Amino acid sequence: MLQSLSIERTKTKKRQPAADQLGFGNYYTDHMFIMDYEAGRGWHSPRIIPYQPIVLDPAAKVFHYGQTIFEGLKAYKTEDGRVLLFRPRKNFERMNRSNERLSVPEVPVDDCIEAMKQLIAVDRDWIPTAPSTSLYVRPFIIATQPQLGVAPSTHYQFIVIMSPVGAYYSEGVNPVKIFVESEYVRSVKGGVGEAKTAGNYAAGLKAQELAKDKGYSQVLWLDGVHRKYIEEVGSMNVFFKINGTVHTPALNGSILDGVTRRSIIELLGHWNVPVVERPISIEELYEASRKGELEEAFGTGTAAVISPVGELNWQDDVLVINGGQTGELSKKLYDTLTGIQMGKLADPYDWMVEAVSAPVKA
């Protein structure tokens, strides 16, 4: 399919933002990738074009019935000028699991990776190199059929846009304060919580705003059935180090199967740090803290990589973790993972994929 990839370069390059102006998701590169889907024909017409608006019929299903899937991954420029992607196949495999749940057609994983590499090559000058910066890549699919019946769309677009980004939280790698949500729920078993689809994020906005008003940067969700078991944070999976063992909620259908989560579990395994995936109740966590056994807590995700949790607030019961400081293991995981991602440390697990090779020296 990708043999027919066409590339149209922009005639008017945008001015690039300064590294300290980046923030998260505010600026977009000069080009984007698009391909179309039509029932009976499949994915077709892959093309790299200048970054430009999407033009859709107002009856397009994405506006009404939310049939949309997205992914998020990062490209890093190494000191020797190569561009590396972190486990990109995992993202497109997950995209296909999300697609399946939302009745969106499967995407060709190899073609998606190749298209993304070509797009990155075209916009390679946009990849920032200052510490903690990278190029955030956002592949997404939208249902475009202009039809108001509640049924899967016959037409879709798969699009990739890219944004040079700085730290996700203004706190950087400093500990964040997290509010444990008791009233609102993000997802439930049997629902779409495991899929990376727009509706899950819309559902979380209200609680997140209320938490922000109370001085917390994110919400920790509890399960929708018992309102008791820890699920995940807005855009991170969570880990707790209790008495030397690392615990993280098991994949249960309502939380995202994070690529960073998986990588952390693998890393800890290699380091012989015991790690358990299981249901973890919020009471248990508070109990562990009272016994002095809760040593560290951290969130994991593409955007923030590792984000130490310094404080939880559950029904006004404030739990300070590790004196509100970044724990030793959190720090080591952050340094190791970002080191591998930036090409500064060896990559013993073959996680990094070269998107663009080093420029040939003259």
Added chain:
Amino acid sequence: MLQSLSIERTKTKKRQPAADQLGFGNYYTDHMFIMDYEAGRGWHSPRIIPYQPIVLDPAAKVFHYGQTIFEGLKAYKTEDGRVLLFRPRKNFERMNRSNERLSVPEVPVDDCIEAMKQLIAVDRDWIPTAPSTSLYVRPFIIATQPQLGVAPSTHYQFIVIMSPVGAYYSEGVNPVKIFVESEYVRSVKGGVGEAKTAGNYAAGLKAQELAKDKGYSQVLWLDGVHRKYIEEVGSMNVFFKINGTVHTPALNGSILDGVTRRSIIELLGHWNVPVVERPISIEELYEASRKGELEEAFGTGTAAVISPVGELNWQDDVLVINGGQTGELSKKLYDTLTGIQMGKLADPYDWMVEAVSAPVKA
């Protein structure tokens, strides 16, 4: 705000479809209404313009985080040439409740109704008059800020499009067969089930497809906590007549507060038919059927008005209701409600609102 409403008429009118070609949501009228929202400025620039594509940055939040709300109501042309709307205020009041849940700014209800009336007046020739046809009006809001942080948008568009429609189900007012879903869940208390937002519909597609494959036209959802209590159908609330009393699931936060549902409850009240809103378990329904007490079942919604349910399938246990025939009460409710809506019956409850008055006779 609406004093500044501008109207730009199309120069190329579309050909209108024949009444028997309509279906649901396939054709759109010549014009649409738009207004914009910007944080700090509020809703502004209301305009009626030729029906045309929406142009959005690919980073617009609606594509990624699903911040979108919609409504659906119908306009009917009476025999004497008036155009009537069914309880339109209820729709915009509900839109504001949905907005609140999804952190979308409130809309001005009176202005929305007035804008919709003006749009209908411009496109009044599009309102079909054949039996069971009407003009379906779809107001919706989309988040347009091009920013990838997970946070409420600073910019929105409120849009109204309109579609001449026929019967929603190919069955017409004949009984539909409904599959009771045991694996997938649409929503849960604490979630967004009560809001008319895109993600709820995306979440339901998969189960609906599986049900279609088995020969059922819709899914009946059970609650996400106990998987036991009846919630609603894809786009209808449900009612059951058991032993002379009409039962319908109580509003519990996870089902839609349907305008038709409310109207049916009021109508039954006026007729002195006992009606109870309460949690109804699926076992109870099967038990009532076994005792010969389940007399009728029907769904209610703007699209189908009243849709008799002739058969349920719960875990392969098939329950035929009223011999698979339309019940007497279902029929009476359908005739009364559509009679009022089409202006053929008196409107003792002041439900109908005139959108366009009758043409002056020469």
